[in-house]
Structure formats: structure tokens, C-alpha cells
Amino acid sequence: MKSRFSLDLARPSRRHWLGYLLLAPAVILIGLIIVYPLFVSIDLSFQNVNIARLDQPRRPFTIANYERLFTSPDFWNAVWVTLKLVVIVSLFCFLIGLGTALLVNNKFKGRSLARLLVALPWAIPEVIAVVIFAWMFDSSFGLMNWVFITIGLIDTTVNWFSSPNAAFFVVCVTMIWKGYPFVSIMMLAGLQSIPEDFYNAARVDGANSWQRLINITIPSLMPVLGVTLVLVMLWVFRDFSIIYVLTGGGPLKATQSLSIMTYEQAFSFFRMGYASAIGIVTLIVCVVASRLMIGRAPDNI
Amino acid sequence: MRSRPVDRFFLYAAVVIVCAFLVFPIYWLLITAISPPDQLRALPPRFWPETPRWDVFGQIMRERPILLWLTNSTLAAVGSVVLSMTVSVLAGYSLSRFKVRGGQSLGLFILTAKMLPATLLVIPLFGIFRTVDLIGSLWSIILAHATLIIPFTTWMMKGYFDTIPRELEQAAMVDGCSPFGALVRVILPVSAPGLAATALYGFVLSWSDYAYARTFLTNAQTNWTANLGITTMKGEYISNWGDISAASILVALPILLIYLFLERYLVGGLTAGAEK
Numbered sequence: 001m002k003s004r005f006s007l008d009l010a011r012p013s014r015r016h017w018l019g020y021l022l023l024a025p026a027v028i029l030i031g032l033i034i035v036y037p038l039f040v041s042i043d044l045s046f047q048n049v050n051i052a053r054l055d056q057p058r059r060p061f062t063i064a065n066y067e068r069l070f071t072s073p074d075f076w077n078a079v080w081v082t083l084k085l086v087v088i089v090s091l092f093c094f095l096i097g098l099g100t101a102l103l104v105n106n107k108f109k110g111r112s113l114a115r116l117l118v119a120l121p122w123a124i125p126e127v128i129a130v131v132i133f134a135w136m137f138d139s140s141f142g143l144m145n146w147v148f149i150t151i152g153l154i155d156t157t158v159n160w161f162s163s164p165n166a167a168f169f170v171v172c173v174t175m176i177w178k179g180y181p182f183v184s185i186m187m188l189a190g191l192q193s194i195p196e197d198f199y200n201a202a203r204v205d206g207a208n209s210w211q212r213l214i215n216i217t218i219p220s221l222m223p224v225l226g227v228t229l230v231l232v233m234l235w236v237f238r239d240f241s242i243i244y245v246l247t248g249g250g251p252l253k254a255t256q257s258l259s260i261m262t263y264e265q266a267f268s269f270f271r272m273g274y275a276s277a278i279g280i281v282t283l284i285v286c287v288v289a290s291r292l293m294i295g296r297a298p299d300n301i
Numbered sequence: 302m303r304s305r306p307v308d309r310f311f312l313y314a315a316v317v318i319v320c321a322f323l324v325f326p327i328y329w330l331l332i333t334a335i336s337p338p339d340q341l342r343a344l345p346p347r348f349w350p351e352t353p354r355w356d357v358f359g360q361i362m363r364e365r366p367i368l369l370w371l372t373n374s375t376l377a378a379v380g381s382v383v384l385s386m387t388v389s390v391l392a393g394y395s396l397s398r399f400k401v402r403g404g405q406s407l408g409l410f411i412l413t414a415k416m417l418p419a420t421l422l423v424i425p426l427f428g429i430f431r432t433v434d435l436i437g438s439l440w441s442i443i444l445a446h447a448t449l450i451i452p453f454t455t456w457m458m459k460g461y462f463d464t465i466p467r468e469l470e471q472a473a474m475v476d477g478c479s480p481f482g483a484l485v486r487v488i489l490p491v492s493a494p495g496l497a498a499t500a501l502y503g504f505v506l507s508w509s510d511y512a513y514a515r516t517f518l519t520n521a522q523t524n525w526t527a528n529l530g531i532t533t534m535k536g537e538y539i540s541n542w543g544d545i546s547a548a549s550i551l552v553a554l555p556i557l558l559i560y561l562f563l564e565r566y567l568v569g570g571l572t573a574g575a576e577k
Contacts, residue, residue, distance in 0.1 A: 018480050019399025026392035026455060027407065029384070033426070033448050034414055040425035054432045096323075103319060106312055116564060117320040120327060123560035125509045127528040128549045131535060132326045135333060135542045141342050143329065150345075177326060185568055238418040241511040245532050262420040267516060272424055279421030286416040 045276035065277035075278065077253055078261040082237060085172065085257060089236045090229065092176045097183020102217070104184075105191045115188065122181035126241040133174040134246060137161070164254030167247050171255045175242055179235065183228055190224035191217070230290050237286060258282045334358075334546035341543060361547045369523065370530035371552070377439055377514075377526060378507035381446035382500050385454050390496070393458025394484055398467070408459075414452040419512045422448060427516055437521030445513040450503040457502070461495030462488065498566040501559060505567070508556055527552040 040054070045066070047059035069075050100118045104111055121129065136143045139159040148154045160166045198216050207215065218225075240259045243249065249256035249264060256264075258278060266275035333341060334357055336350040362368060396404055426445055427436070435441040469491065470483035478486065489496065514529040525533070531552055534545050560567060 016399055016480070019395045019401040019404070022391040022395035022399070023401055023404065023407065026388040026451070029388050029447065030411070030414070030451060033444050034417070034422070034451075035410075037422055037425035037429060037448075038417070040428060041421060044425065044428075054428045100319060100323070103312075103315060108309070108312055108316070111316075114316050114320055116561065117324050120324055120557075120560070123505075123557045124327065124553050125528060125556060127509075127511050127531055128330075128553045129326075131531060131545055131549045132330050134535065135546070136326065136329060138542070141542075143346050146344060146346055177323075189568070234416060238416075238420070240418075240420050241509075241528075244515075245511065245535065259418055259420040262418070263423070263512070266420075266424045266427075272428070276421070276424055279418060279424065282418050283416065283421055286418070287413060290416065 041276040041279060044273050045280050047273045049273040050270050051272065059273075065274045066281075068274065069277050069281065074253065074256075074261065078256050078258045078278075081168075081253075081255060082257040082259075084168075085175070086233050086236045088172050089175045089179060090232050092172075093179040093183050093232050094229065096176065096180040098187050100180070100184045101187035101191060102213070105188060119181035119184045121177050122185065124178070126178060126239075127245055129174055129178045130242055130245040133170060133177070134161075137170045161247060162251050164252050167251055168254050171243055171246055174246060175236060175239065178242065179232060182235075183232060186224055186228040187221060190221045194220045226294060230293050233293075234286060234290060237289075238282070330546050330549060333542055334550055336543060338541070338543050357543065357547045358551060361544055362551070364544070365530070365534070365548060366525075367527075367530070367548055367551055370525050370527040371555075373439060373524055374508055374527040374552075375555075377442045377446060378504045380439070380443035381450055381507045382503040384443065385447045385450040385503055386496070386500055389451055389454035389458050389499070390489070392455050393460075394462050394488065396455070396459045397462035398470075408456075411452045411455050414448075417448070419449070419510075423512055423516050426513075430517060436517055437524060439518075439524050441517040442507075442510065442513050442526070445517065446507040446510055449506050449510065453506070454499045454503055457499045458492075458495065461492050461499070465491055494566065497563075501563060501567050505556055505559070 043058075046061050046063065048062055048064060049056075049059055104114045104118050108114075124132075137145075137160040139145070139157060139161070142160070144160075145154070145157040149157070158166055160170050194217065198220070199212060202212050202216055238259055239257075240263060243255050243257055243260050244263065247255045249260040259282070262275050262278045262282065265271045265278065332348065332350065335353040335355060336347065337352060337354055340347055340350050392407075395401060396408055423445070426441075426448075430436050430441045430444075435444075465488060470478075470480070470487050473483040473487045474480060509528070510526075511528045511532065514526045515532070518524050518526065518529060531545065531549055534541075534548060
């Protein structure tokens with residue numbers, strides 16, 4: 001019996017009006033809440049606007065926002081802070097994430113519980129992670145001052161949120177704690193797709209566990225490693241909540257990343273045009289950097 | 302291959318130490334919540350309170366509108382997930398099964414949309430929502446969270462549909478089902494685990510948002526989400542860490558429970574979402 005509908009999904013050319021109809025809701029919604037706002041912000045970035053109301057007449061075209069941006073020491077400070085964060089946080093997320101994944105990938109009793117625990121911070125919302133670390137690094141009664149004094153790392157209590165380096169350190173610790181579980185989860189998934197035969201063959205050849213790690217595990221993980229690295233770096237690059245709630249970008253702009261600077265310019269100083277320009281630059285850096293890192297992609301992300 | 306008992310011992314010791322170290326901050330949050338306030342200032346710190354105050358959770362719910370915040374967060378998450386899933390399921394199915402002109406560029410655009418910084422999009426959205434008078438309404442964050450969720454869920458759904466053999470709906474259509482009927486009656490039931498994983502992931506994304514809630518809802522106290530409420534407690538002049546911790550636990554609990562009991566789905570969604 002022939003179908004009432006002349007649609008053969010097995011054929012290579014599967015053009016059909018239904019294909020368009022099914023896409024329509026997504027196209028309309030994405031157009032309204034992503035594409036249109038994106039155009040508005042590009043438009044805003046070329047105007048000198050200090051208030052975001054779209055029913056106001058358009059201001060004259062200007063590239064002053066971008067000129068001001070690239071000559072502003074605050075902008076370059078934010079670039080530097082963001083770069084430092086991306087490098088330090090991604091590096092430690094990877095070390096801890098890969099280490100924990102390798103650890104719980106061993107066969108032992110209770111390893112499903114261990115897997116659950118090792119990635120538990122993934123399930124803690126960023127704002128709550130901030131509450132935890134803000135309290136642990138509290139200057140008067142926080143646990144960390146006591147711990148660091150006890151083990152002899154510091155002599156007297158440190159006021160963690162009023163010294164630029166100390167505040168930057170706390171931001172890093174919080175982001176690493178929140179970020180490494182994603183790496184663990186991805187690496188565990190990658191480890192499980194490595195066939196056991198590879199290891200058996202290597203054992204027969206007399207490879208010790210270090211050689212197996214370097215010659216089998218790491219190369220097999222490479223594809224997933226690359227994607228995960230880009231995703232973690234993108235997360236650190238754009239993260240807002242952790243820094244904003246923890247330090248607000250201070251003290252002395254020591255933790256003011258590009259995201260924090262964008263938000264502050266927009267909603268503390270109401271320089272919507274200037275803030276949009278920073279945001280657009282951030283987006284361009286994200287897209288270009290991740291393309292460079294994954295090569296041909298973005299279809300791998 | 303059996304390992305030596307010594308190796309076993311070191312493995313267990315390493316697992317216990319690593320887990321204890323990494324989970325400790327969550328344990329400390331719990332201890333802070335149930336310790337009487339004067340014991341929070343004890344030196345050396347107490348790692349288990351002498352008299353745990355378990356009633357702190359009931360007390361904090363009476364003192365603060367935590368239940369209201371949790372309700373708002375739930376409404377925002379459910380709303381944005383339902384909205385995102387509806388358009389993503391249809392679009393994902395179309396991208397998986399049909400050749401549509403421009404379909405590929407749409408797919409690429411959606412992937413790039415994952416890279417949009419929330420701090421960039423929040424500015425035009427603020428302007429748009431102010432013009433249409435949505436600032437302060439939960440609809441503002443339902444729509445804003447959809448911008449976070451749709452780029453992920455569309456590709457996740459396309460990925461799941463790709464794993465389902467075409468013969469399935471082919472057979473249904475031979476039996477007289479319309480193509481849309483085949484999607485609803487045959488494909489969706491088969492992809493239930495994928496739908497669950499994708500929806501859960503969207504729920505977590507919405508629940509974790511702070512930037513949009515902070516921008517659109519700060520002046521609408523009755524619509525505060527859980528995360529926004531917590532940060533206002535933290536910002537108060539005298540921080541009562543015991544109370545903040547107790548409230549934080551209540552806010553983190555839904556996601557923690559999802560993670561502990563539905564981890565398999567969530568992780569499946571996470572890894573699938575990252576690959577595509």
C-alpha cells in the first residue's frame with residue numbers, strides 16, 4: 001500500500017513542506033529572542049546611548065565606543081584578568097578533572113558512589129558555590145584562615161576580599177571547584193569508550209601503567225579532550241555569576257573580567273552603547289578562538 | 302587481572318581522600334547551617350556541632366520567603382524548558398530527517414549562539430523587555446533562559462533522532478500515519494530517555510541562572526528566583542552565615558536530588574550536548 005503522503009524519508013533528497021513547517025517555530029523564536037537582540041546590540045555599540053529604550057529615536061552612527069574601548073586601560077586590564085583566569089582555571093580544572101576521572105575509572109567496590117561524589121560540585125548552582133567559598137574565606141571566622149595558619153602558609157589572618165591577589169586567588173579556587181567536575185564527567189565518558197583490548201594487548205607487551213597512560217589513554221582521549229578544553233575555556237571566559245557575586249570585580253578591578261566590565265558599564269553606569277561594544281568584542285574573541293582551537297569546527301562543539 | 306592487596310589499599314585510600322577533599326565544601330555548608338551561631342566563631346573550628354540545630358531549615362522557611370523563591374525558580378525553569386523543548390523537538394526532528402534549504406546554516410547559527418555571552422545579550426533584551434513592559438515579570442526570564450537552553454536542546458534532540466532508524470516512521474506512514482503523527486506517536490515515545498535527559502539539562506541551566514534574574518527581576522521582589530534571593534541575603538549588612546547556608550542548601554537541593562537520582566540521564570545529556 002502506498003502512503004497517502006508522498007514523503008520517503010529514506011531517499012537522499014527529502015525536501016518536503018513539513019520540514020520547513022517543523023523548523024518554523026524555532027526560527028521565529030530564535031529570530032525574536034536571539035537574532036534580533038544581537039542586531040540591537042550591534043546597533044547600540046555604534047551609538048552613544050546611555051539608556052536602553054528602544055522607542056527613543058536612534059542616535060547618530062559613531063565608532064567612538066570602539067575607539068574608547070581600545071584606548072581604555074580598564075579594558076586592557078579586563079582582557080588581562082580574563083586571560084589569567086582562563087589559563088589558570090582551565091589548567092587546574094583539567095588536572096583535577098582528568099586525575100579524578102582516572103582514579104574512579106579503576107574497578108573497585110563502591111565506584112559508582114565514588115563517581116557520583118567526585119563530580120558532585122557540578123550539581124551545586126554557581127551562586128551557592130560562591131556562598132560556600134565566601135564563607136570559607138571569610139576574614140574573621142572563615143575556615144581557610146585557620147587552616148592556612150595551622151599548616152603554616154600564612155602568619156596572620158588574611159582579609160581575602162580586600163587584597164587584589166588574594167581575591168583573585170579565591171575567585172580561581174571557586175571557579176576551579178565548580179568547573180573541574182564537568183571535565184571529570186567528560187573524561188570518564190571518554191575513558192569508557194576505550195576498548196579493554198588495547199590495555200590487555202599493552203600488558204602482554206609488558207607496558208607498565210605509566211606507559212599505558214601515555215601511549216593509550218591520553219591519545220584515545222584526545223578528541224574529547226579538545227572539545228572539553230574549548231567548552232571549559234568558553235565557560236571561564238564568559239562566566240559572570242561567580243565573580244560578580246563573590247567580589248563584584250574588585251578590589252581595585254583585580255577580578256574585573258570582560259563579562260563583569262560589560263555588565264558594570266551597562267547596569268551600573270548605564271553606558272549601553274559602550275557596554276555593547278565590549279560584549280561584541282568578547283563574542284568575536286570567543287568565536288574566533290574556538291574556531292582556531294577546533295580547526296574546521298564549530299560542528300564539533 | 303587481580304591486583305595486589307597493597308594496591309587495593311592505596312586505591313581505596315586515594316579515592317576516600319580525594320572524595321572527602323572535593324566534597325568537603327558541601328559538607329561545610331551543611332555544618333555551617335546546623336551549627337548554633339556562637340559555634341561558628343569557635344577556634345579551632347568544630348567539624349561537627351555539639352548541638353545540631355536541625356530545625357534551622359523550618360525556621361529559615363518561616364523567616365524568609367524561600368518557598369516563594371523556589372516556586373518562582375520552578376515556574377521559570379518549567380516555562381523555559383517547555384518553550385525550548387517544544388521548538389527544539391520539532392526543529393531537531395526536521396534537521397535530522399529533512400533536507401531543508403538553509404537548514405544547515407540554521408544549525409551552524411545555533412552552534413554559534415552557544416558562545417553568546419549572557420552579559421552581551423542581557424543588554425538588548427533589557428531594552429526590548431522594557432519597551433514591551435516585561436521587566437519584573439517571570440516571562441522576561443522564561444524568554445531569556447530559552448536563549449540559553451534552545452542552542453543546546455536543539456542539537457541534543459537532533460542527535461537523539463539521528464540514532465533512531467528511519468524505518469520506524471516509514472512503517473508507521475505505510476500504515477497510514479501522517480508524518481507528523483509518526484513523530485508524535487512513534488518517534489517521541491521511543492526517544493523518551495533522550496527527551497528526559499535534554500529537558501533535565503535545560504532545567505539545570507535555567508535553575509542556575511543569576512545574570513538575567515538579577516537584571517530583570519531585582520525590583521520585583523515577589524518574583525525573585527532562588528539564586529537572586531540568596532544573593533540578597535549575602536549582601537545584607539550583617540551576614541548571618543548559618544541562615545544563608547541553610548537557605549542555600551534548600552536552593553541547591555532540587556538540582557542535587559536530580560543529580561543523585563537521575564545522574565545517568567543528566568550525564569548522557571551532558572556528554573551528548575558537548576559532542577554536538
